[in-house]
Amino acid sequence: MKRLTCVILLIAALALVACAAPTPTAVPAKAFKVAVIMPSAINDLAFSQSMYDGLVAVQKEMGKDKFEFAYTENMFNVPDAAAAIRDYATKGYDLVIAHGSQYGASLADIAPDFPKTAFAWGTAVDTFASKGVKNINAYTVQADQGGYVLGVIAAKLSKSGKFGLIGPIPAGDGKLHIDGFEAGVKATNPKAIVSKTFTQSFSDAALMSQAAQTMVSGGADVLTGTSQAVVGAIAVAKEKNVLWFGNQSSQVSLAPKNVVATQVYDWSPFIKQMVNNTKAGKLGGEVMVGTLKNKVLVIQYNPDYKLPDDVKALADKTVQGLIDGTIQTGVK
Template identity: 30%
Template sequence: MKRFVLLAVLAAMVSAGIFHGVPAFAKAPGDHKMVLILPGPINDQSWNATNYAGLQAVNKTLGTKMEYVENVQASDYESTFRNYAERGYDLIMAAGTQFDEPASRVAPKYPKTVFCVVNGMAAAEPNVMPILPKEYEASFLAGIIAGHVTKSGKIGIAGGFPNKLMIRLLNTYEWAARIGRSDLKVARAYANSWSDVALGKQMASSMIDGGADVLFFYANQVGLGAIQAAKEKGVKYIGFASDQNNAAPGTVVASVYFDFASMYTWAVKKYLDGTLKPVVNEAGIAEGIVKVSYGGDIAPAVREVVTAAEEAVKKGHVLFFLSGYPEKP
């Protein structure tokens, strides 16, 4: 009799969601109302396209029916969050650090909705649960490639906005590039835009005219303008965030990108099983999120250095790696 009473109590606790990781009132993946908010177009061949690919993977792999809305302007972030929360959406994802503050302001009013900012840095109980790809790990690999590719010893780098994550990313890139070229000179700028293609081309042209022969832009559509300038002026470009090699073959000599198909699947699965936390949930090289795609111009010796760097990051031996690769192979 005691055994039956215990089982009954345990069943009641499970149904109430008292055991961590067992969601109360569980429902099928396709029954959860989900949406992804994108600040730009899904065909930008960079950040927005990468996130959209993650959405597609989630729907295919997990059987969800996540929707998306693209080209949402900064002035509409909060109203877009409120719109979907008012309509009873269970999970609202938003692609970009710029959504942190709007999500934090709106979330307390809608405790039944989970707000998940991709690249987010602001978590809050009970329902603000960002996921953060370790972009600085990816820029570490991209910088290594740039330092080995440059012939002039000068490279140009640019970010969308000088926020904390972007500064760390570009600092890491510059630091890593010196592995291949210790006397490296770097021209750095910020576009203060994610969408101005013409500005990207202008900024890139200025860097090239100043002697840069390798470019790296992490600024969404702004980077497309930089690729155009690189192609026209015959210099190399390192792609980032998504595989941009096909955007300009021969110009984009390598891309370091994020496997957001895996990251989105990982994050949404955790949401579905009730284990996504109101903390900054991070993933990078060790978690299989960061990938490298090479064009034909990257020498095998350089690829070996990048592979060694990946292994060093996985094992936490980056400083040991640096001591072993002080110069260009």
């Protein structure tokens, strides 16, 4: 058992080093500290980046001395994320955002241990208040609204009347975006042919690319899609010169001539709301649903794409209709 003894000694030595290791220096007081745990990379041009951009925007507004944030990316795996959540809470972050649906169960376990910390979980609508948890907020988006607007624009711009919609899996905000897009297209052009494809992967750009090419060969001249793997499809849109409508984060940079508009998730209103709530002592229980109305969903147009005036007007009218409720997407 000598080997075993050695390893135990090694571990013990490491543990000693750990105790002796300097704790990270404390940051100056007063700054509001936010930590976020994300399933993919901050530069994914999709779900994770939308949160990162939101935090950067809030920081710009409030000032670096008033608002600090730290992030942990590529934490799809729940145990890793749970460790990160607990660690941030231990380190005294004021607000810990678990930016992934899979983190819910762990968050519900951890949050009660840190009654002075505010937590947020998205996309979700459950704050675990029914289980007595008081410090979790939930946030999500009605992505079908923005999808609907983009669908209306797309139907006006398409010449072939064929549309390709690509997603990773038929669930969540991605499905809402795609279903909303379809509803918008159909409402504008009832004869439109809409094909939907799900690749079952959030990361396989090659598969998305192949799906997009298949759609274009089938005659589609407008594509949209969701998840970080769509960059593969956007490259196809660029190469084949068809139109692209984005989701989650601005995707103009990838194909400036082909991206017409993007439904951007701008989380900053929610972040600010939670900051204010937390400062006022309300740590959880808030369910926040992003819509066009509260400007968490933003239709961001590509300045380099010349959208005909009548189409732009129709889009604005659609946005207004969705905001005041005269238009319903019909997506469930």
